[in-house]
Amino acid sequence: MQAAARTQQAQSATIYRILFAISLGHFLNDCMQSVIPALFPVLEKSMNLNYTQIGWIAFALNMTSSIMQPVFGVFADKRPSPFLLPIAMCLSMIGMVGLALAPNFYFVIISVLFVGFGSAIFHPEGSRVAYMAAGGKRGLAQSIYQVGGNTGQSMAPLFTAFIFIGLGQFGTIWFTLIAGIGVVVLYSVSKWYKSELATRQRLKKKQSDVSFTMNKQIIFAIGLLIFLVFARSWYGAGILNFFQFYIIEKFNLPIKSAQLYVFLFMIAGVFGTFFGGPLADRFGKRNILLFSMLGSVPFTLLLPHVSLGMAAPLLVLIGFILQSSFSVTVVYAQELMPGKIGLVSGLIVGLAFGMGALGAVVFGKLADVFSLQFIMLFCSYLPILGLLTWLLPSDKRVKEIHEAK
Known part of the structure; x- marks a missing residue:
């Protein structure tokens, strides 16, 4: 009994060294993902790509x-595999080599698929590590973990401005070093993960399992949450992939300067991600979800109509407010579906965010058919969909749903 009590007490402690390590792994993983949009201005010119191909x-x-x-998430829930983390980083490394040497559009696509598979494997297992190391501070733990990823994503404009403009496409080869560091970091995390799993499995045998069953309320809430993340991701896809081309065309900026505007949006989102967790603890998760969408609406509507000088502060405000719900969304979904850590990561961070990538294709086609100005106007209305957040159950109601079972 005393041993079990000590084990439970240890599990309630927050393991910061593991949280910061998995956050670093998340940063390195998403840095390599960021290489791809960072290459867009270079590939557009060197391979003569149109906006649809970029999409x-x-x-x-x-x-x-x-x-x-979600596939790997379900697998991780049933059979956690700690050493998939460094393997995922190895797949991304192959993608980096392929991008550096890619002779044409189709080889680029193949290389990008390796990076995509690496990311698909990493995120569910990484989210599980963050959950296990969180102890009693799940909101803070999720913020630490997600900040690593969002910071990595925000590096894309800097990579373009300070690496790829000078070194060109082959500059991607240097990111194999980042992948190598990631393999070392994640191998260390995997050893802790494996040990922690063994400890928890021994404890689980002495405890009764808490059953979880889906009902119509949970299915509706998860479906609506995915749609809201989908809408938020479409806006992000418009800014990340096409805003640089928009201000280059409208204000005749050089590529390097245009990238800094996108960076402001992305780095403000990093701060929004971090502070969103504590704000949700104080004001409620659903309230922060509502604020992050509707609070950004006045600024998104203004952005396509302002001068270049006003664009920068608006991008900072939009990035901070819109991304303040990023980690909150994951924690809210985890409370809707307790015990389904991998599946939640796959649905919220993976499927919903990735489905937003459809926006990149749609926006690319619209840019070729209409204009970049049309894309920015279309994007500016997307956060209004945040009104649907009112239909989500409140934090209190989520608890009542599970207590009633």
Whole structure:
């Protein structure tokens, strides 16, 4: 009994060294994902790509990751596999080598698929590690973990401005070093993960399992949550993939300067992700979900109509507010589906976010048919869909749903 009590007490402790390590792994993984949009201005010129082809590259990356993440998530829930983490990083390394040497559009697509598969494997297992290391601070743990990924994603404009403009496509080869560091970091995490799994399995045999069953309320809430993340991701896809081309065309900026505007949006989102967790603890998860969508609406509507000088502060405000619900969304979904950590990661971080990559394809086609200005106007209305957040059950209601079973 005393041994079991000590084990439970240890599990309630927050393991910060593991949280920061898996956050670093998340950062390195998403840095390699960021290489792909960072290459867009270079590939557009060197391979003479149109906007539709650029959209298909983004689609290949995100759809591979999104479709496979729930699959790996379900597998991780049934049979956690700690050493898939460094293996995932190895797949991304292959993708980096392929991108550096790719002679044409089709080889780029194949290389991107390796990065997508690596990401699909990493995220469910990484989310499980963050959950296991969280102890009693799940909101904070999820913020730490997600900040690593969002920071990695925000690096894309800097990679373009300071690496690929000078080194070109072959500069991608240097990111194999990042992958190598990631393999070392994640191998260390995997050893802790394996040990922790063995400890929890021994404890689980002495405890009764808490059953979880889906009902109509949970299915509706998860479906609506996925749709809201889908809408948020479409907006992000528009800014990340096409805003650089929009301000280059409208204000005649050089590529390097245009990338810094996208970076402001992305890095503000990193801070929004981190502070969203504590704000949700104080004001409620559903309230932060509502605020993150509707609170950004006045600024998204203004963005396509302002001068270049006003674009920067608006991008900062939009990025911070819109992404303040990023980690909150995951924690809210985990409470809707307790015990389904891998599946939740696949559905929210993977499927819903990746389905937003459809926006990259749609926006690319619209840019070729209409204009980049049309894309920015279309994107500006997407956060209004946040009104549907009112239909989600409140935090209190989520608890009542599970207590009633």
